[in-house]
Amino acid sequence: TDTHVTVIGLGLMGQALARALLKAGHSTTVWNRTAAKADPLVAEGARLAPTLGDALKASPLTIICLTDYPALHELLDANDIDLGGTTLVNLTSGDSSQAREAARWAAQRGARYLDGALMAVPPVIGTADALILHSGPESDFEAHRPTLEALGTLSYLGADHGLAALYDVAGLAMMWSVLNAWLQGTALLRTAGVDAATYAPFARQMAAGVAEWLPGYAEQIDKGSFPAEVSALEGDARSMAHLIEESERVGVNAELPKLFKAMADRSIAAGHGGEQYPVLIEEFLKPRED
Ligand code: NDP
DSSP: OOOEEEEEOOSHHHHHHHHHHHHTTOEEEEEOSSGGGGHHHHHTTOEEOSSHHHHHHTOSEEEEOOSOHHHHHHHHHGGGOOOTTOEEEEOOOOOHHHHHHHHHHHHHTTOEEEEEEEESOGGGTTSTTOEEEEESOHHHHHHHHHHHGGGSEEEEOOSOTTHHHHHHHHHHHHHHHHHHHHHHHHHHHHTTTOOHHHHHHHHHHHHHHHHTTHHHHHHHHHHTOOOOSSOOHHHHHHHHHHHHHHHHHHTOOOHHHHHHHHHHHHHIIIIITTSOGGGGHHHHSSOOOO
């Protein structure tokens, strides 16, 4: 269905967003501080609004994708821009407090507001592989879902505007943890002449196997009860020590395993040695006390 939609911010990402909307047949109005970036989109059928105010008035829905939240406020607080009655979908990267603050700011100006996080690079936008997280009032999300679906695979997370930003960084924590663990193993295996490609299938199998434990472990965390059904933290700490010793013996970096052993040791010192691994959540729930 053809709906009117505006895209503000035509950087690498904003251009990809506008292009996906055009391809899906939506009447797309665009605006960018540097107007020349709209040229290729205009050639593909977009309408370039002469002013920011015109861009916002052109559609009931405006998607914004700028560098950061300060840029968003700098732009929209200027020139007394009228946001009354519009729905803003902000796909600019930021943290949860910036998202919640932007939601309050939009409400004061009479706009509906959804936050979002893009878990994809520009070339993937407009395909099912582009995962896009949304948070904010569900009715606003549902009202614009048919249009937003042109951008990728949507995931609605809840009414709290900060959720998209939090899931975004939680996803990064998963990504870097898996990648660093894999690099640790790759370094260990190289000392025996095993190349990365040879080790990778085993690493992948391990990562997938461990991922299977998450739902059960999550239940323990949500219940706040950590019976050692499979193993106890004390035993896990012994195998961490083994990983550190082997790393040091073969001459590779042991910083990463030392970091997680230090956390396990603190948890054991606090009396949790006989409980199951997810009890370590206690260490993650508080800032490090030196
Ligand atoms: P770009 O640097 O390519 O584009 C930035 C955009 O913000 C431009 O349209 C720029 O306008 C505009 N802008 C910056 N400051 C201001 C301001 N003060 N007033 C008005 N406009 C301003 O970045 P991307 O398009 O790559 O990224 C945009 C957002 O998308 C970021 O938050 C990024 O983290 C996020 N993102 C990007 C991904 C990527 O792979 N590119 C992946 C996932 C998220 P002008 O053209 O005039 O400079």
